[in-house]
Amino acid sequence: MAFWIRTWQLGVKSLLLHPLRSLLTVLGIFIGVASVIWLLAIGEGISQKAQEQIAELGADNIIVRTIKPPSEVMDSSSRGATPYGITRDDYDRLTETIPTIERALPIREIRRRFSYANRVVDGRLVGCTPEYKEVTRLTIDRGHFITDVELENKQNHCVLAARVAERLFPFENPIGRSIHVDEHYYVVVGVAKEKAASAGIGGSFAAQDFSNDVYIPISTLWSRIGDFIVTRRSSTFEREIVELSQVTLRVDDVKNVMETADLVELTMAEHHRMEDYGVTVPLELLEQAKTTRMMFIIFMGMIAAISLIVGGIGIMNIMLATVTERTREIGIRRALGAKRADIIRQFLVETIALSVVGGLTGVLAGLTCRGVTGLVRQGLEKAFPEIMEALPPVIQSVEPIVVPWSIPVAFGISVVIGIIFGTYPAMRAAAMDPIEALRHE
């Protein structure tokens, strides 16, 4: 035991003779280990977030969404607009012919301007049913969400999202008051709490920003506004004829989701010649997300492994130079009785000391990734706000989650690297002829 303590003492002493050189060598391993942990953590954070968001869509849901076909496909003769997208007939067909569908949520969204007194907000008018609140996990702050009765009676009641309520009614209680949408009035019966935006996931499910929504019964929307919508956009008019923006289908059992999705596709395809709809199966997305996570891990792992190898090559390079520099010393030690194995041990200990220090500091740095990412994000938001806004939300809000096994693995690899890349120089040192070595320099 005392022998090993002595050996390590000697090794560290030799390394401290050249502090800058040792530091730079350690840096290679440090960066390698830290980057293994960091990259895996970032990948894990992104994957988990993606999986959370998909899970929010509901693993037992199938989402059918209307997509506007490319303009060449549309016939622009009839009043300047062609009907496209999911129809009420589609809705009936889906709900009536597919037995595994437990519940269906019809949704119609259009961009409108909402006004009250002299205040104005641009947002989304969402025609929906009472179940909408549950499926999108809205919480009501004041009043109530749309009821079956209101739906049945096509009442002109509305529910405001938090930000709309703030902007239109900064000083008063919105409940009971009426807002304007085009030429119609809607009485406010409820206000929703703030909800975080969800990123766009899957081709046919655009990013939902719930903050500027106003909810009315879909029956009301159909009867008061109808399917033919004209929207003014800067200097042009947009015309569209759409019955439903989206239908969210709940399948009775997760086991049946994939089969049901196939049936949904078939049912829709039968009656749609244009590519004016998309079917998103969150369960499928979840599986894909898991695969993506696996690929992340492999890919990031490979990159980090490469950087560790580069670090190891750095160590070997330095140790070879060190061995050459200390040729005389090796000769002296051999003359004083060192065996080849003693020389190998001496230099291997130095290399392992370097890689262990690199590994430990790398692990510590890796553990700080959460904190540092937060700081970097804050800094960037202050310095380059426009660029940050433009980034996809997934990257904007990335929160690294340290993958537990990455720590021992990265550290273990750093020690192994030290051993592997230190062996060759150590053996070179031991193989020197003592007489030659004593003559050196």
Added chain:
Amino acid sequence: MTLAACTRDLTKEYVLDGETVRALRGVSLDVPEGDWVAIMGASGSGKSTMLNLFACLDRPTSGSIKLGDDDVSKLSDDQLSEIRASRIGIVFQSYNLIPQLTVIENIEVPLYYQGVYSAKARRRCIELAEMVGLADRLKHRPTQLSGGQQQRVAIARSLVNDPYFILADEPTGNLDSATTEEILELLEKLNGDGKTIIMVTHEPEVGERTKRIVRLRDGELVSDKPTKSNGQT
């Protein structure tokens, strides 16, 4: 009379650029315990080769060489290393201390390679440092010492394992005359205490301070005579 070292027909040949060089051609030599032998000769005479063989840094091509009772002619590399650590003390012309170690740590090195590192061993090293007059510089590094002081550390180091003999390779070659005198006095004292010394030198004045001069020429022993002073000054 026991022999500290003895060789019989010691021969060393090696191949250089395709040619065979015969560095030693059958040298037979007895070194009794307590002797102080100077091995002298021109360069190329084979004295360095002889030294390397005595130091067990090399193996003879033929012939035998014994240190004390150990025949070291045919030992393996590891076995020779052990002999070097436990039975031989070497003093070099350029001191050859390890720069990153202190005086006391330098003296300890042969013990470390023997696997010895107790408090008792530490005390022995300190005693030896005292004997060569460096007790107040135990924690110094070689770079902080003069040439003469470094050579004294080397001599202490060579004694730490109680060797069969001290092997000295031009020990005063790098020293001025005053320091040379100091070192020779130290060696005389050690020899007077019974230590066997085998010394290679090319300086006649240094050779004359020993008890016996062995001359080599072209790898052969050409003369072996006691000195006039026979070690007495």
